Amino acid sequence: MFSRFTPAMRMGTSIAIAVGVYGISFGALSVTAGLNVWQTCALSALMFTGGSQFAFIGVIGSGGTGAAAWAAATLLGVRNGVYGMQLKSLIRPPAKRIPLMAQLTIDESTATATAQDHHDERVRGFWTAGVGVYVMWNGFTLIGALAGNALGDPAMWGLDGAAVAAFLGLLWPRLHAKDPIALAVVAALATIITLPLVPPGIPVLIAAAVTAGWWAWRRRGAEAVAE
């Protein structure tokens, strides 16, 4: 059956399997951060954007408020809006598909669609990756949440270390040039400096503000040079 898949569908399926499995780490980390199994599953089913979900539980797990978790998750979700814009101009979907397409608009489905050269393949790539990741991600979130509950002391199992590696793994592919690395250094410094000074969760928002400010300053500098 796999051999009758088009290249876009094969790519989407591979990504869905690879990515979906790490829903298990989200599920386990979420319950150890203090959410219950239902809240954990609600995030995967309704929010369905891994980075924001990890941000939400990361803030809660470090003692931050629900409001700070909301803000961090929402800011991290802004890139999905940009993906929506790209997919709309790339695929030109019929209006009745847009509500469902929007929910499946994430890093993986966008990457699979934009990697194709032809319209029909882009559409197949988007839906295969989007639906595939959705099914896998939600199934493995539930398994992880139940396993996390059964584990007991999360630190002895290294689950706090798993969270560190999980965030680093999301960040790593974005550090491919000098500019993002400079941004990362600025954000890291802002976080370390403010961690002892403000309530838990807030350093992430300060780092976001400092990053945006740094980006705007760099951009103005680049425009001045161009003139």
Place this chain on the structure above:
Amino acid sequence: MTLWIWVLGACVAAYAIKLAGYLLPQSLLDRPVFGELAGALTVGLLTSLTVMNTVGKGQGIALDSRLLALAAGAIALRLRAPYIVVVIAGALASAIGRRAGLP
């Protein structure tokens, strides 16, 4: 109970942003500024979350086995390991550190 409100509120916001991408007028979409700012914000937030989860402890800083997890994760990523392997490497490193008596 209040946590539920923030969970659902964050889900609504996430969907609203996704939908807005499709519904905003084309004239706005043609500006590359949005993409650049979203990219910069993503790097800044993910870096901050990585740092906070590595050294943050309540309102303060603690250096412990999570630093081993950061190093193990970086090595795994350097070796182009799949994501799940990176996460497991981080868990193993901090678990080994703890069982060896490190904080």
